Amino acid sequence: MTASEPLLEIRDLKIRFQGEAGPLNILQGVDLKLLAGETVGLVGASGSGKSVTAQAILGLLKRPPLLEISGQILYEGSDLVTMSAGQLRQVRGRRIAYIFQEPMSALNPVFTVGEQIAEMVVLHEGLGRRSALNRAADLFAEVGLPDPRRRLNNYPHELSGGQRQRVMIAMALSCSPQILIADEPTTALDVTIQAQILRLLKRLQVERRMALLFITHDLRVMAEIADRLAVMQAGRIVEEAGIEALFHAPQHAYTRQLLTLIPGRGGGRVVP
Amino acid sequence: MFAYLVRRLLLLLLVLFGVVTLVFFLIHLIPGDPVDIMLGDQALAADKDALRHALGLHRPLGNQYLSYLGDLCRGDLGLSIHSRRPVLTEIGERFPATVELMLGAMLVALLMALPLGIISALKPYGWLDGASMLISFLGISIPNFWLGPMLIILFSIQLGWLPVNERGGLEHLILPAITLGTAMAAMLSRMIRASLLEVLDEEYITNARAKGLPERLVIFKHALRNALIPVITIIGLQVGVLLSGAIITEAIFDWPGLGSLLLEGIYSRNYPLVQGCILVIATVYVLVNLLTDIAYAWADPRVRL
Numbered sequence A: 001m002t003a004s005e006p007l008l009e010i011r012d013l014k015i016r017f018q019g020e021a022g023p024l025n026i027l028q029g030v031d032l033k034l035l036a037g038e039t040v041g042l043v044g045a046s047g048s049g050k051s052v053t054a055q056a057i058l059g060l061l062k063r064p065p066l067l068e069i070s071g072q073i074l075y076e077g078s079d080l081v082t083m084s085a086g087q088l089r090q091v092r093g094r095r096i097a098y099i100f101q102e103p104m105s106a107l108n109p110v111f112t113v114g115e116q117i118a119e120m121v122v123l124h125e126g127l128g129r130r131s132a133l134n135r136a137a138d139l140f141a142e143v144g145l146p147d148p149r150r151r152l153n154n155y156p157h158e159l160s161g162g163q164r165q166r167v168m169i170a171m172a173l174s175c176s177p178q179i180l181i182a183d184e185p186t187t188a189l190d191v192t193i194q195a196q197i198l199r200l201l202k203r204l205q206v207e208r209r210m211a212l213l214f215i216t217h218d219l220r221v222m223a224e225i226a227d228r229l230a231v232m233q234a235g236r237i238v239e240e241a242g243i244e245a246l247f248h249a250p251q252h253a254y255t256r257q258l259l260t261l262i263p264g265r266g267g268g269r270v271v272p
Numbered sequence B: 001m002f003a004y005l006v007r008r009l010l011l012l013l014l015v016l017f018g019v020v021t022l023v024f025f026l027i028h029l030i031p032g033d034p035v036d037i038m039l040g041d042q043a044l045a046a047d048k049d050a051l052r053h054a055l056g057l058h059r060p061l062g063n064q065y066l067s068y069l070g071d072l073c074r075g076d077l078g079l080s081i082h083s084r085r086p087v088l089t090e091i092g093e094r095f096p097a098t099v100e101l102m103l104g105a106m107l108v109a110l111l112m113a114l115p116l117g118i119i120s121a122l123k124p125y126g127w128l129d130g131a132s133m134l135i136s137f138l139g140i141s142i143p144n145f146w147l148g149p150m151l152i153i154l155f156s157i158q159l160g161w162l163p164v165n166e167r168g169g170l171e172h173l174i175l176p177a178i179t180l181g182t183a184m185a186a187m188l189s190r191m192i193r194a195s196l197l198e199v200l201d202e203e204y205i206t207n208a209r210a211k212g213l214p215e216r217l218v219i220f221k222h223a224l225r226n227a228l229i230p231v232i233t234i235i236g237l238q239v240g241v242l243l244s245g246a247i248i249t250e251a252i253f254d255w256p257g258l259g260s261l262l263l264e265g266i267y268s269r270n271y272p273l274v275q276g277c278i279l280v281i282a283t284v285y286v287l288v289n290l291l292t293d294i295a296y297a298w299a300d301p302r303v304r305l
């Protein structure tokens, strides 16, 4: 694959949800490209459709509320939108992994974290349970969890918030995916922990040459982690540019407005 | 854990003391006494008095109560008034039949409720969900004393597939277990449906799918394991309902269990027997609740005893 050819390409993605008072146009033609090894930041106000876009990639939207989906999500030449459930399962977790915002609610409370990673490795790579657990322990070490062997037998509630998000990251890495989607992976964490998790994600992304689709509404975070930014507003991508270009010469009014919210820029201040 | 068990067992003793006391005075409030019933209305007063003395029933009630408690502490439940055999022996003969009936009913309930509840939750508001709701509604509203005879008429008398009465092999257990288990099945299936629906909305279920797990694992491992945790508590509470239902069911099917023994005891004002039966039933109830709590803690790693 050449560098210019996108690993993942979303074309004119339109999504309608069933609302209380009738159908809602949640996504109104989203176009987005993700190249191999790059980090694309998806920013936008709350409710602009970032999570819906991310979940649509892996076909995670439930019916209801999902009513209608059209457009294409091309991954390695096949369309994830029309792909069979069986084929899609080969992509989920294995080629494209997803990190949720709230590790506490995304981890199953009744299984050990070791088990929740191992089951995935057993399934996708046909490893035995013991080797799968060894893999999980190695991953725990890689994401900086102390005492990785012992962590295997911990239940989610026995870990701190930061540790849980590290577990989620380890889980996402477990089958060496090409693409990582992280939906606000740090918003649920303390500020100091946030910085650690960000650095960890960035490091892993570079080391493992993964493409990262990183969602946040914090532009400061983006400046640290992203190569390119896509700005989303009301179900559309309104601006897409390299991080430098976007910060220095924003084209769209909404982007300019977002930039004023960064302290030390344009005299704006941080809105709590 | 150990301290917890000790606390719960002390509580058990307290509950049993309360039950014994309550039952002792309540059954003496029921009009009629065992001597009248044994000897009949025509008997001579002298004969009645002699029997009363022999049974110790002439003593003041408080006196009888204290000596009953004393015996109880030594594990002696007294003698059955009529057969003069130890109450404990009579209960021991009947108890296994009741346990068999209740286990059978619980099995029936789970075998019906699990598939109904799961199917309903997977396709809520579909026609299968509607059908299962209707079945549950019927199951909850049909009383045992109607369902039992109906089953007998259909399967034993009309079709001749199953034996009518008494305890025996597995084929004897089927109809009583269905009679007793149906209401519980109906209740449980709605519970399982509601619980599973709630769990299916959790983010860890979406995450399980995002990991690429097949639906089979998503539902039967990740969702069901969580959905059944609250159901454990309901099953524990339902054991009390099953116990009271067993009394009626045993009467319908001539099932030689604790329930029919208790009824015989009440008809004949067999005080020690009635007290013994109720004591055993109360003990079972409290122990099952303890077991339920332990099972709950075992199923949910967030709960520590």
Ligand SMILES: Nc1ncnc2c1ncn2[C@@H]1O[C@H](COP(=O)(O)OP(=O)(O)OP(=O)(O)O)[C@@H](O)[C@H]1O
Pocket: A017, A018, A019, A026, A044, A045, A046, A047, A048, A049, A050, A051, A052, A053, A065, A217
């Ligand atoms: N389950 C749902 N049912 C109905 N509407 C929904 C549902 N989930 C999301 N929406 C709607 O879809 C739109 C996009 O939501 P989405 O979660 O993608 O926003 P977001 O950009 O991720 O916001 P945030 O920054 O708050 O996470 C919103 O208007 C939201 O109200």
Ligand SMILES: [Mg+2]
Pocket: A050, A051, A052, A183
């Ligand atoms: Mg979101």
